[in-house]
Amino acid sequence: MIEQIQRLLRYPELIHGISTRQGGVSVPPHATLNLGFSRPDDPAAVLANRRRFADRVGFRLDDAILAGQVHGTTVAVVGELQRGRGAIERETTLPPADGLVTNQPGLVLWANFADCTxxxxxxxxxxxxxxxxxxxxxxxxxxxxxxxxxxxxxxxSQPANILAAIGPAIGPCCYEVDQPVIGAVEQAFAEHSAQMLLRQLGKPRPHFDLWAANAHWLLQAGIQPANLIRMNMCTACHHDRFFSHRHERGATGRFAAVIGLREVHHAV
Incomplete structure (x- = not known):
């Protein structure tokens, strides 16, 4: 039901996990652990799945925070006022933000995926x-x-202190892209980098390496190589373990990545 990153397990104050598609109650094509209310799935099944995932990772679902995801670059700073937003029902989801950050213990940041990184x-x-x-x-x-x-x-935060992990996403083996993506990659990256990120694998169109592209940005931003964790797991290749929009042509569910800081309860 969950994947965890061994490097992050060394920190007892940290809550984290990445769900698989297994261990839930949703029926095809969202079988079985669909965690996305945005899908045409039974909301009661999604809520039951979310509770199962939260229990397995070790946090209360009411402490999770979700924002709308629109493929943008807005990052929301969240705290106590946002506790529980979007966790139990879709209507309370925060306004669009594809990134969430916090330094408040007891909150769990949550985002959903099906090939994105x-x-x-x-x-x-x-x-x-x-x-x-x-x-x-x-x-x-x-x-x-x-x-x-x-x-x-x-x-x-100092970038040199930050640990950054790249989770399961569609890999360069499977992510064939068309001209709009090719043009955006060529514009965003230097020519040499773009050539490395757009792999020619003997197919009509190149394949974009999302893992390497995000690693490039993270290292450029000051993340130390020793603090960069890459899972290198393709969701399309492993569609039996993860939901894959590309492999299942859109008719699929969503898996989640979560992270938070545990509350410290001092003895009295």
Whole structure:
């Protein structure tokens, strides 16, 4: 039901997890652990799935925060006032923001995916966390850097201290792209980088490497190579484990990436 990143498990104050598509109650084509209210699935099934996922990761669903996702680069700084927004019902979802950051313990930041790239951030020094949703548009427009600069401005984070993880997403093996994407990549990246990111694999059109593109931005923003975690797991290749919009031609569910800081309860 969940994937966890071993490097992040070293920090007991950290809550994190990435759901698989298995272990829920939704029926095809959203079988079985669909976590997205945006899909034409039974809302009661989605809510039951969310509760199962939250229980398995180890947090209360009421403490989660979700924003609308529109393939942009807006990053929202959230706190106590936003606790629970979008977690139980779609109507309370925060306004569009493809990135969320906080330094408040007890809150869990949540974003949904089905081929786009999950980016998780953790600053163990400033004690701050973030999650971002990076499809091709968020990637070429560098939401990775916006996340880091927001953490710097809001929490005093130093990029060299931040751990950044690139979660499961459609890989360069499967992400064949057309001219609008090709043009955006060529414009966003230097010519040499664009050639490396648009791979010619013997197919009519090149394949865009979302993993490498986000890694490029993260390293350029000051993330240390030793602090960059890459899962290198293709959601289209592993559509039995993750929902894949491309492989299932849009008729599919959503998996989630979550991150938060545990509340510390002091003895009296």
């Amino acid at each position: 999950p980016l998780l951030f953790f600053d163990p020094v400033a004690q701050a966390v973030g999650v971002a949703h990076a499809g091709w548009q968020g990637t070429v427009n560098n939401i990775a850097q916006v996340m880091i600069t927001t953490m710097q401005a809001q929490f005093g």
